[in-house]
Amino acid sequence: MSENSFKRFLSDAGDMTGFVLRFFRELFKPKQEWRELLRQCYYVGYNSLSLVGITAFIMGLVLTIQSRPTLVEFGAEAWLPKMISVSLVREIAPVITALICAGKVGSGIGAELGSMKVTEQIDAMDVSGTNPFKYLVVTRVMATTLMLPVLAVIADAIALYGGYLGANIKGVVSWELYWTQVFDALSYSDLLPAFIKTYFFGFAIGIVGCYKGFNSNKGTEGVGRSANTAVVVASLAVFLIDLIAVQIADLLGFT
């Protein structure tokens, strides 16, 4: 890495930290934008639900089909529901949901705020008695933070349903037996860390999208770049958070 790009990276990281701090300062300032928050929650859910659902279903199905041969080899076919439910709920469903939202919602936020920035719409809000940071950034970040766990839970359910179908392609597992095994396998220590980390995924996706959009450069090219880097950085952030989350969960004894 050349010295220049390293410097740019550091100053970008500094700006980003400043942006996050500003978010928390503005979050508690008076005049909350409840209506706008609801609208954004609706958009986040509505925009990604079908994609999250389809992907989760396929992941559940495919994971089951591919895990079977290995388990059969060890004569442990009966463990199939247990094994896939733990992988799906602890790791695959939350991460897939977050990546899809990073691609769909993160880029959308980056592009929308970016184009609002370059066409002076953000300044126009400012002169119309509106704090643009609260109206645009706080509502969007809160919306992704609150909605990602909801989407992840839906993804869990759909992925497990996919797993049920997958288990029945070659073998036979009754509906009752499948779900009994799934819930037997899952304990609080599987669910809780997986659920909590999705809040952080949501926060990262929202804040990165807003940061990139809010700091867009002039011109339509700048808007494209904001949308693009928002996806890249948000996806990377998701994996980093995942890595940190697993260590923390481990330290706290959630294994």
Place this chain on the structure above:
Amino acid sequence: MESVISIQHLSKSFGNNEVLKDFKLEVFKGENVVVLGKSGSGKSVLIKCIIGLISPDQGSIHVLDQDVLHLDTDEMDLMRVKVGFLFQSNALYDSMSVRENLEFPLRRHGKDLSPDEMDKAVKEALESVGLAHTEYMMPAELSGGMKKRIAIARTLILKPEIILYDEPTTGLDPITGKEISELILEIQKVYKTSSVIISHDMHCVKIVANRIVMLIDGKCYADGTYEELEASDDERIKQFFD
């Protein structure tokens, strides 16, 4: 005459780029002052300082006897009700219809209007720019000239005492540009506003200007009526009139 905007010793730089250097400007009640300058000379920076979107490095700005540089958020909002701003790129909210665009400043400035009063205010603003039929259209469906008119209507809806126009005719064809210039004159008469108009379009300047201030090298280079400046021998002033 009563002064509505008074700017003294205004300086602003971005990094090493000194945009404004000791700039001064006085606007009196009821007059249209044009600030004339080349592209990139800092005209937009100047009026964004007036409305508090950019904070200058030095100098003082008084608008309607209030010190813009020392207002808290609430006082700033009150000042911005009285001072309208027309953005160079119109800044219409893409995601909202024309009607919602016009209602936005009314709602957000906490004017408690009944639905009927709101409706009346929107219709009146749209009629004064001659576009009553566009109420339910989206900004993307409007032509450049129509967008500019809607942006003007959104500024007018708060009945401001001062309007700041950032290049109102740039990017429009000469005929539409002339219509917008005439609209600005009409607004001055009907709404009794004082205005600062940023421009480098001499056709527009000729129509709307009561007085012209030239912004060159970050300073107020010349100040006079259209005729006075047109008759000047100074090379840098003459450039604009060729």
